Amino acid sequence: MRYYPIFVNLKNKDCLVVGAGEVGKRKSQSLLEAGAKSVLILDTSAAVSGLKSILDMGNVQFESREFKESDLDGKFLVMACTSNQQVNGWISQLCEDREILCNIADQPEKSSFIVPATFKRGDLTMAMSTAGKSPAMARRIRRELQEKFGDEYAQMLTLMGRIRPLLLELGMDTQDNTTVFRELVNSNLLQALGKHDLDAAREILEESLPQSLYVNIPELLDGLI
Template identity: 65%
Template structure:
């Protein structure tokens, strides 16, 4: 099956995770890291020390009991990672009936979406999927990408995020802004950031940016190099 790639905005969204073992804890943390509005956790085991740490935010609710159908009410996204095939299948079927996004860990045939392997560098997220054909190849590709995309990519992305509103504030034509953005990302900024060469970074910005933004260069680079 060929999947449709998508990044979800979980802000103000209510999510449910059924099963809070090792895998479940990782799934819960990834939802919280992605800004989920609220995460409800259901598990038949009492919360351990690690779970208690995860539960600290006000956006998390833990309930020690069996899953029931009403748990799906109002949920935007559901992750099932219990040790019971029966429970996982039931959750999958109920979610399908209600058009709720559902992921059953390690069972793509029961999922309405799968969670790809990812690498993250600040606000940069690179996702990899082999459509379930080869998890081993997915891991190999992720390893290769981790070696290629260093922390300088996160710094450059932060820099571009600082520059963009300032450029738009000049109210130039779109083609002028586009030319500046392309010039910056295709320059040697990645290299000089990686090498922590602040003077070279300043020079590149002066070469690419409109003169009215020269005074903003120190704040653009603050803390990045």
């Protein structure tokens, strides 16, 4: 099966996680970290270890009971992580009927989407998927990418995020802005950040930025090196 890669905005979205085992807890935490408006966690066990840290994140509610169809009301996204395949299949069918995004743990064929292996460096997020064929391979690729992409990539994105509004405020032509951005990302600025070389980073910025932004360079590099 082929999938369309996408990043989903969960702001103002209510989500449901059925099953609070290790997989369910991990998925609940990731939904909260992604900014979900609320997460309802259901599990038939009254005592679930390791759940307190997730509940402390806020915007999350745990209920010790079985899933019922009305739990889907108003939900944007559902994760079914129970050990009962019949329950998981039932949830999958209900979500399909209601056109609700649904992921069934370890059953991509019953899911409307799959969750890729991911890792982050600041605002940089990379996602790896093997279309459900080998999660272990996806994790290996993730480890290899983690070794290649260090913290300097997060610093570079922070810097570019600071530069962008200042450059756009100058009212230059779009092509001129594009030229500046491309010069920066194709320069040795990334390496300078990785080596914590303030002088080199400052010199590269002076070579690429309009002269009117030179005064902003100390602020642009503040806290990055």
